[in-house]
Amino acid sequence: QFHMIKYEDLTSVKSLGQGSFTRIFKGCKTDIRDGEKHLTEVLLKELDVAHKNCWESFFEAASLMSQISHKHLLHVYGISVHGVKNIMVQEFVKYGALDLYLKRGRSVSVSWKLDVAKQLASALNFLEEKNIVHGNICAKNLLLAREGDPSQGSSPFVKLSDPGISVAMLGKDVILDRIPWVAPEVLEFPDNLTLECDKWSFGATVWEIFNNGNAPLRGWVLERKRRFYESFQQLPPSQWTELADLISQCMDYQAAFRPSCRSIIRQLNSLITSDYVILHATEPVTQ
Numbered sequence: 323q324f325h326m327i328k329y330e331d332l333t334s335v336k337s338l339g340q341g342s343f344t345r346i347f348k349g350c351k352t353d354i355r356d357g358e359k360h361l362t363e364v365l366l367k368e369l370d371v372a373h374k375n376c377w378e379s380f381f382e383a384a385s386l387m388s389q390i391s392h393k394h395l396l397h398v399y400g401i402s403v404h405g406v407k408n409i410m411v412q413e414f415v416k417y418g419a420l421d422l423y424l425k426r427g428r429s430v431s432v433s434w435k436l437d438v439a440k441q442l443a444s445a446l447n448f449l450e451e452k453n454i455v456h457g458n459i460c461a462k463n464l465l466l467a468r469e470g471d472p473s474q475g476s477s478p479f480v481k482l483s484d485p486g487i488s489v490a491m492l493g494k495d496v497i498l499d500r501i502p503w504v505a506p507e508v509l510e511f512p513d514n515l516t517l518e519c520d521k522w523s524f525g526a527t528v529w530e531i532f533n534n535g536n537a538p539l540r541g542w543v544l545e546r547k548r549r550f551y552e553s554f555q556q557l558p559p560s561q562w563t564e565l566a567d568l569i570s571q572c573m574d575y576q577a578a579f580r581p582s583c584r585s586i587i588r589q590l591n592s593l594i595t596s597d598y599v600i601l602h603a604t605e606p607v608t609q
């Protein structure tokens with residue numbers, strides 16, 4: 323399923339913080355190829371010992387990402403197991419998670435945001451064509467490989483990270499905490515993740531991107547989040563109605579009514595050509 327990497331071929335250089343149930347480190351992987359020693363910069367994602375029993379699901383996520391390759395899907399080199407340590411070895415993506423990048427107050431243009439949304443939609447379209455469910459689409463799992471420079475007209479480049487441990491393995495509280503990214507039907511049937519669930523999460527992620535990385539329903543307690551779904555509420559709509567329409571189509575409580583990836587891409591293309599983009603070249607950063 324995937325490549326096993328020898329622990330002694332890995333060195334971790336610096337801790338980069340916590341994912342959920344994981345710790346991430348910048349590191350190096352050495353391999354010998356045609357008699358030469360090669361050093362590769364990598365991201366080491368180590369499963370918390372407390373969640374050691376989820377190692378199958380953790381590696382299931384890794385194998386999902388290493389069985390398929392696409393320019394907007396993160397490359398996973400393989401895994402390394404050493405005693406209680408379970409480590410996923412990923413390509414190091416230069417600018418890290420998109421939510422943190424946007425929160426750091428980079429003022430990016432509307433077309434920059436649309437470009438990122440389109441790249442995510444094309445990764446989702448690729449997964450849909452292969453009937454593969456990701457299950458954890460969010461800005462934290464979108465990695466920025468290239469910043470793009472509006473003055474040079476060069477565009478950003480993002481890669482979708484691994485989904486991590488599947489929600490089905492995690493407790494009800496973790497699923498509640500993932501409101502509003504997790505589709506409502508997942509609360510009832512956590513074992514039945516469908517392609518439509520990823521569409522719902524796509525909608526919440528586009529909302530995040532257009533709100534400069536600020537999490538929707540930030541700081542809400544679980545009970546309040548649960549009521550948000552029970553009363554069929556929607557996220558506060560963008561003042562750009564066409565964008566708000568796309569987000570609410572994706573976040574339809576009826577899974578079957580959510581648009582196909584092709585329709586999502588088509589709608590993003592027409593947003594990109596709308597005059598709203600020109601009028602709002604660089605939004606003032608609203609923190």
Ligand SMILES: N#Cc1ccc(Nc2nc(N)cc(-n3ccc(CO)n3)n2)cc1
Nearest residue numbers: 341365412413414415416417418419483
């Ligand atoms: N300062 C800084 C900085 C931090 C990380 C990277 N690079 C990177 N490469 C990956 N392959 C994955 C990740 N992740 C970050 C969160 C998650 C959770 O999913 N992954 N970050 C680059 C700069």
